Amino acid sequence: MNPHFPAGAAPVKLYRNPKSGHCHRVELMMSLLGVPCEPVDLDMACGAHKAPAYLEISPFGQVPAIDDNGTTLSDSNAILVYLVRKYPDGRGWLPEAPDAAAEVQRWLSVAAGEIASGPASARLVTVFGAPVDHEVAKAKAHRLFGVMEPQLRRRDFLAGSGVTIADIAGYSYIAHAPEGGVSLAAYPAIRAWLARIEALPGFVGMVNSPIPEGT
Structure with missing residues (x-):
């Protein structure tokens, strides 16, 4: 568990397709940071990624997206930046220089x-x-x-x-x-x-x- 993860907070929901590399890079980053993850697999063949509720989270209807206890974000690279800025572990994942x-x-x-x-x-x-x-x-x-x-x-x-x-x-x-x-x-x-x-x-x-x- 990452010490920066709030005690008692729900795991971060990760909306994904498990065979997507874009989704995996987010899942991998969360695991490396020790951030609890709750995968939510979307039935994309049936259009779950285009449902109105999901479009509120990911306006382009793409995976991955996350819901971090009310903070929602899509785009895998943007999510990586968010995770290492919010849940640092001292490794220097995103340099300041x-x-x-x-x-x-x-x-x-x-x-x-x-x-x-x-x-x-x-x-x-x-x-x-x-x-x-x-x-x-x-x-x-x-x-x-x-x-x-x-x-x-x-x-x-x-x-x-x-x-x-x-x-x-x-x-x-x-x-x-x-x-x-x-x-x-x-x-x-x-x-x-x-x-x-x-x-x-x-x-x-x-x-x-x-x-x-x-x-």
């Missing part, structure tokens, strides 16, 4: 850009049957990994020597890239980075999907 904070923000932008259009989109095809160009998404993923690999040979984490929310935002879809047909075999530094995150106290994994043969 301008240059370090900017480096974290750069990787949050990558999570919303290159990661979303690369490994996340490739996985959408194989796990959810999304009408996305699979070959284009896989090519984008490999271009991204080609940039990340040499950087992670020089430092342990995306934004420097210490773990930050940049790593949590990047982890889920990259760790599960093989589910989208994107092999990590050629990227030992990326695989070592994933292992460092998985070794953090409080780490929790995401639901696995069948990995296509040949990856």
